[in-house]
Amino acid sequence: MNEGVVLAAQKQYLAAVEKLQSAAAIDPTNDQAYWNLAIVHMEMQRFDAAADDLRRAIDINPQAAGYHEKLGTVLMELEQWDQARESFERAIEIDTHLFKAYYKLGQIAERQDDPQTALQRYDQAVREGPRFIQGYRALGRLYADLGYQGEAVQVLQAGLQVVIPGTEDEAELHHLLGTVYQQQRNYDGAVEQFRAALQIQPAMREALFSLGWTYGLQNNREEARRYLKRYIDLAGAEAPAHYLKAAQDRLGQLEGP
DSSP: OHHHHHHHHTTOHHHHHHHHHHHHHHOTTOHHHHHHHHHHHHHTTOHHHHHHHHHHHHHHOTTOHHHHHHHHHHHHHTTOHHHHHHHHHHHHHHOTTOHHHHHHHHHHHHHTTOHHHHHHHHHHHHHHOTTOHHHHHHHHHHHHHTTOHHHHHHHHHHHHHHSOTTSHHHHHHHHHHHHHHHHTTOHHHHHHHHHHHHHHOTTOHHHHHHHHHHHHHTTOHHHHHHHHHHHHHHHGGGSOHHHHHHHHHHHHHHTOO
């Protein structure tokens, strides 16, 4: 088993699978062998095989919350949403502090068009994982999507209090908060947040577009042109077509008389 783990770390996945399968054959009660085999199969994008491995590990050690959580993750990859939900719920029954399980339950609830349950699950993810920035982003975004801008602002500001400064996570929180401020017509606040995002990531395309658009809403034509041009130059062919067209159209209007 240890040889298989080393080979997996070296990305020699086929050899790792052979060693781990040998370990499981020698000792069929070794749940760790099946766990490690599942991890390797996930790296190989063999999710059906990974699910089988995890079910065998669970049969041997049903009280390992992490096995249930990982099985839920694999089942999400297989788009087996109900079964994935059951796995995450079982993981939480065993360990109520698994914040990533709450987060993924929120993702499933959104997928199944149940936003209120998603809000509850994302909120639980943040409470159990107070430094789990993905939870703050998901909760703040969903509040904003549902029209609860005040709650969205509170969540995103809380995330900014705990995020590691200067990281991509901080830039994304600033951008998302700026988007909410823009929805509230707090354009000065939005500009401040978009500029904060760009100070961390100067080539952040979403923030360039948002900042240029917001300056346009403020009738600051010079700054609007500046940032929309930067967005078009940086985005290129990779930009979503509707965003690129919106930026080009707006820039054409701003360059008129």
